[in-house]
Amino acid sequence: xxxxxxxxxxxxxxxxxxxxxxxxxxxxxxxxxxxxxxxxxxxxxxxxxxxxxxxxxxxxxxxxxxxxxxxxxxxxxxxxxxxxxxxxxxxxxxxxxxxxxxxxxxxxxxxxxxxxxxxxxxxxxxxxxxxxxxxxxxxxxxxxxxxxxxxxxxxxxxxxxxxxxxxxxxxxxxxxxxxxxxxxxxxxxxxxxxxxxxxxxxxxxxxxxxxxxxxxxxxxxxxxxxxxxxxxxxxxxxxxxxxxxxxxxxxxxxxxxxxxxxxxxxxxxxxxxxxxxxxxxxxxxxxxxxxxxxxxxxxxxxxxxxxxxxxxxxxxxxxxxxxxxxxxxxxxxxxxxxxxxxxxxxxx
Amino acid sequence: xxxxxxxxxxxxxxxxxxxxxxxxxxxxxxxxxxxxxxxxxxxxxxxxxxxxxxxxxxxxxxxxxxxxxxxxxxxxxxxxxxxxxxxxxxxxxxxxxxxxxxxxxxxxxxxxxxxxxxxxxxxxxxxxxxxxxxxxxxxxxxxxxxxxxxxxxxxxxxxxxxxxxxxxxxxxxxxxxxxxxxxxxxxxxxxxxxxxxxxxxxxxxxxxxxxxxxxxxxxxxxxxxxxxxxxxxxxxxxxxxxxxxxxxxxxxxxxxxxxxxxxxxxxxxxxxxxxxxxxxxxxxxxxxxxxxxxxxxxxxxxxxxxxxxxxxxxxxxxxxxxxxxxxxxxxxxxxxxxxxxxxxxxxx
DNA sequence: GTGAAAGCGCTAACAG
DNA sequence: CTGTTAGCGCTTTCAC
Numbered sequence: 272x273x274x275x276x277x278x279x280x281x282x283x284x285x286x287x288x289x290x291x292x293x294x295x296x297x298x299x300x301x302x303x304x305x306x307x308x309x310x311x312x313x314x315x316x317x318x319x320x321x322x323x324x325x326x327x328x329x330x331x332x333x334x335x336x337x338x339x340x341x342x343x344x345x346x347x348x349x350x351x352x353x354x355x356x357x358x359x360x361x362x363x364x365x366x367x368x369x370x371x372x373x374x375x376x377x378x379x380x381x382x383x384x385x386x387x388x389x390x391x392x393x394x395x396x397x398x399x400x401x402x403x404x405x406x407x408x409x410x411x412x413x414x415x416x417x418x419x420x421x422x423x424x425x426x427x428x429x430x431x432x433x434x435x436x437x438x439x440x441x442x443x444x445x446x447x448x449x450x451x452x453x454x455x456x457x458x459x460x461x462x463x464x465x466x467x468x469x470x471x472x473x474x475x476x477x478x479x480x481x482x483x484x485x486x487x488x489x490x491x492x493x494x495x496x497x498x499x500x501x502x503x504x505x506x507x508x509x510x511x512x513x514x515x516x517x518x519x520x521x522x523x524x525x526x527x528x529x530x531x532x533x534x535x536x537x538x539x540x541x542x543x544x545x546x547x548x549x550x551x552x553x554x555x556x557x558x559x560x561x562x563x564x565x566x567x568x569x570x571x572x573x574x575x576x577x578x579x580x581x582x583x584x585x586x587x588x589x590x591x592x593x594x595x596x597x598x599x600x601x602x603x604x605x606x607x608x609x610x611x612x613x614x615x616x617x618x619x
Numbered sequence: 620x621x622x623x624x625x626x627x628x629x630x631x632x633x634x635x636x637x638x639x640x641x642x643x644x645x646x647x648x649x650x651x652x653x654x655x656x657x658x659x660x661x662x663x664x665x666x667x668x669x670x671x672x673x674x675x676x677x678x679x680x681x682x683x684x685x686x687x688x689x690x691x692x693x694x695x696x697x698x699x700x701x702x703x704x705x706x707x708x709x710x711x712x713x714x715x716x717x718x719x720x721x722x723x724x725x726x727x728x729x730x731x732x733x734x735x736x737x738x739x740x741x742x743x744x745x746x747x748x749x750x751x752x753x754x755x756x757x758x759x760x761x762x763x764x765x766x767x768x769x770x771x772x773x774x775x776x777x778x779x780x781x782x783x784x785x786x787x788x789x790x791x792x793x794x795x796x797x798x799x800x801x802x803x804x805x806x807x808x809x810x811x812x813x814x815x816x817x818x819x820x821x822x823x824x825x826x827x828x829x830x831x832x833x834x835x836x837x838x839x840x841x842x843x844x845x846x847x848x849x850x851x852x853x854x855x856x857x858x859x860x861x862x863x864x865x866x867x868x869x870x871x872x873x874x875x876x877x878x879x880x881x882x883x884x885x886x887x888x889x890x891x892x893x894x895x896x897x898x899x900x901x902x903x904x905x906x907x908x909x910x911x912x913x914x915x916x917x918x919x920x921x922x923x924x925x926x927x928x929x930x931x932x933x934x935x936x937x938x939x940x941x942x943x944x945x946x947x948x949x950x951x952x953x954x955x956x957x958x959x960x961x962x963x964x965x966x967x
Numbered sequence: 968g969t970g971a972a973a974g975c976g977c978t979a980a981c982a983g
Numbered sequence: 984c985t986g987t988t989a990g991c992g993c994t995t996t997c998a999c
Contacts, residue, residue: 283976294986299978309984328741330681331976334991339678341721341742349706352896355698362697362724371739373689374722376710391719393676393992394689495900526900548700552843552874554902631992642970647994657968679992682975741976 282323291319302327333393340370342575343395345384347402349376351493351519352547353564357401357422360568368576370396379461379492381405388413397575400424404463418578422571424465430578431594432571436466436544437473439560439599443514443542444477446558446601450608452483452512452540458501458524459489460516467516470544474514486510491520498523502531511539512607518543518550518559525553525606536608546602555605562599570595630671639667650675681741688718690923691743693732695750697724699841699867700895701912705749705770708916716924718744727809727840729753736761745923748772752811766926770919772813778926779942780919784814784892785821787908787947791862791890792825794906794949798956800831800860800888804853806872807837808864815864818892822862834858839868846871850879859887860955866891866898866907873901873954884956894950903953910947918943 288298293312300308301316333339344361346354358374365372373395377383381404388398397418403410407426413419414429425433447455457474460467471487478485488504491497493516502524505513515521521543525535533539535555543550543559550557574593603609636646641660648656649664681687692709694702706722713720721743725731729752736746745766751758755774761767762777773781795803805822808815819835826833836852839845841864850872853861863869869891876883883889883903891898891907898905922941951957 285976295976296978296987297985299976300985303978307984312984326737326740328682328976329739330678330687330741331991332978333678334676334682334976334993335978336991349710350703350896352700358697358722359724362722371721371723371742373719374706374710375719376707389674391677392674393678394719522900548698549897549900552870552897552901554900632994633992643993644971644995645969647992648969651994655968660968676992679975680994682977682992683994684975 282325284325284327287316287320287323287325290323291316337396339394339396341373341395342370342572343373343375343388343391343398345375345377345387345398345400345403347377347379347404348493349374352549353517353519353545353562354401355548356564357568360565361399361572364569364572368572370576377404379404379463381409381463385409385413388417392417397579399571399575402464402466404461407465418575418582420571420575420578422567425594425596427594430574432567432574433594433596434562434564434567435596435598436560436562437469439544439562439601440470440473440514441477442601443558443560444474444481444483446603446607447512447514447540447542448481448483450512450540452510454484454486454508454510454512456505456508456510456513457485457487457489458505458513458515458520459487459491460493460520462490464493464516470514470516484510489516491516493517493519495519495523495526498525499527502527502533506531506533506539512542513539514542514544516544518545518547518557521557521559521606522549522553525555525557529554535606540607542607544599551604558604558607559602560599561602563597567597570597629676630673632673632675635664635668635671635673638671639664685744687742687744689721689743690718690920691721691723691736691739691746693723693725693735693746693748693751695725695727695752696841697722700897701865701867701893701910702749703896704912705916708913709747709920712917712920716920718924725752727752727811729757729811733757733761736765740765745927747919747923750812750814752809755813766923766930768919768923768926770915773942773944775942778922780915780922781942781944782910782912782915783944783946784908784910785817787892787910787949788818788821788862789825790949791906791908792822792829792831794951794955795860795862795888795890796829796831798860798888800858802832802834802856802858802860804856804858804861805833805835805837806849806853806861806863806868807835807839808841808868810838812841812864818862818864832858837864839864841865841867843867843871843874846873847875850875850881854879854881854887860890861887862890862892864892866893866895866905869905869907869954870897870901873903873905877902883954888955890955892947899952906952906955907950908947909950911945915945918945 284298288295298316301313375387401422410426411428421429421431423434425431457471486508491501498520521541543557546559546561550559632646636643646664649661723735749770758774759776769777769779771782773779805819834856839849846868869889891905894907894909898907
């Protein structure tokens with residue numbers, strides 16, 4: 272009997288099966304299918320499997336059924352602290368569901384997104400695209416071909432988790448207006464960024480509503496380095512306050528303004544977006560929009576798993592058209608100051 | 620003939636094969652084995668495969684041969700900006716080699732490291748463990764069972780890429796001594812951190828050599844939040860300068876010291892380690908050790924791929940005992956000031 | 968150089 | 984409820 276001699280190789284299902292004196296399929300069922308089979312044999316098999324140190328070869332599983340228990344998480348730039356919470360959130364949520372994540376850094380490139388999605392297609396069950404650089408149409412097409420959810424993006428026909436920053440930008444503009452600013456500058460992110468356009472529109476709308484002037488500079492790469500050019504450009508617009516596409520840009524501006532001897536918030540107020548790592552300890556601390564990133568990440572995971580689940584059953588496109596919106600809120604710090612401006616109105 | 624009708628399903632090797640009028644095995648060879656077979660048929664098959672939009676099902680491959688083209692990258696805390704460069708570096712290096720990375724966040728837990736490694740075993744070919752919390756012995760054992768390389772760690776018998784921070788800490792202490800400090804405090808990281816102990820020893824040795832006093836506070840979690848307690852403790856030691864386990868702690872200390880009205884660097888100098896995102900724009904900017912992280916990441920990838928390569932051939936444990944050390948350098952910023960201290964000697 | 972056939976480890980119908 | 988059997992898509996001997 273081979274019940275005491277563990278096989279020289281990594282134990283396979285067959286080893287478990289004959290150690291337990293059952294057929295391979297029985298062992299498979301006991302280990303893989305939740306509530307089927309005789310509870311006793313079931314438990315016995317599980318125990319034996321444990322004793323033998325059996326671990327399933329997931330790839331073979333994937334060969335027999337199209338399930339890899341892997342989810343691809345595409346991120347435009349892992350270097351951006353905005354993704355901290357996202358990556359952490361998806362990882363945790365996936366792990367409790369027994370999934371792992373394949374993290375891919377797409378370098379802000381839509382081509383890279385597509386090619387990755389394609390090349391890795393057989394390695395994952397579904398995908399989460401964060402801040403995708405792809406068009407709405409392309410996303411919708413892809414979503415028809417494979418289970419995906421868009422994070423930090425709202426696309427009709429694609430399950431999406433949208434972080435409602437436009438709402439926050441509205442609040443930010445109101446905040447600035449209440450401090451007496453009369454001319455505001457939006458510092459734009461990458462031209463391919465869906466969110467950046469949305470934010471610009473939100474700023475413009477809020478300014479219109481409040482009757483204050485507005486301009487735009489950019490586009491800029493969402494990096495601190497780009498903040499230097501952004502700051503210089505913004506100063507030229509005559510605006511007394513800037514609302515930046517994100518914190519990376521905003522922090523970069525802070526650095527540049529300090530270099531140039533422009534005081535923040537006295538001479539220029541700055542508002543960022545995302546409340547990333549560093550926003551609270553930069554100099555001065557940054558007023559910004561705080562986004563519920565981890566929550567967004569968890570939500571996107573559960574939407575994806577739901578979708579995987581329902582597709583397994585056959586209910587194709589019913590609940591999948593869901594778009595969830597998560598609110599952001601304004602976190603006021605020193606970069607916008609607290610006292611009203613000396614010269615409200617801004618005229619000479 | 621089926622040469623014009625693409626199959627309704629995702630094309631398989633069989634489809635390519637009979638579109639080309641060859642046997643499956645020939646198609647397989649043409650697509651997978653580098654220099655074998657007739658160059659003409661080979662090219663023809665490749666073209667046809669492309670036309671059909673054929674993509675190999677990696678999982679099946681993994682079933683037939685133990686190769687997944689995936690590498691697991693374990694990171695103790697994705698939230699730590701130190702890993703930015705690492706993740707980016709491994710991703711890039713892996714990608715050019717045709718591999719993808721499975722990123723796992725182990726939450727500073729050795730158990731999580733082990734269980735992940737085990738559970739995912741059949742999903743990756745090799746693993747890169749960054750700042751592993753496992754013991755040298757355990758790492759050596761694991762390294763015997765599976766292809767892994769340790770990053771930011773030097774373990775005898777395990778291919779390791781070591782970022783030589785002790786050398787840097789030595790420089791840092793010298794820098795502080797040259798500024799007139801006579802009592803230095805080391806702010807320790809997690810007790811499970813191999814690097815933290817090493818750094819403490821480096822600080823102690825340097826202080827001995829230079830004839831200055833030294834103490835230690837901690838251990839602390841490597842987070843900015845922990846910096847508050849660390850700062851308070853450090854102030855109590857009577858030291859005029861602190862060398863922290865890493866930048867996260869150092870930045871946290873900066874924040875706390877500012878709250879308490881302690882001036883940096885006038886009343887207390889601070890040195891961090893890693894030169895993470897934020898170290899240059901915190902207040903005041905942080906003197907720290909700059910580590911060649913992306914280089915380290917790339918190196919660890921190439922060591923791993925070498926190892927995978929040589930194991931495929933059979934040359935098991937020859938070059939694998941390699942430990943690479945990468946130097947760090949001191950980046951001086953305001954947190955240590957530039958002028959010598961008023962009261963060198965430190966006596967009352 | 969190419970084809971036939973035997974697996975890789977696992978799951979899923981279908982019988983018993 | 985369990986065992987038998989037939990694949991999943993691919994690689995890899997081994998003849999031809």
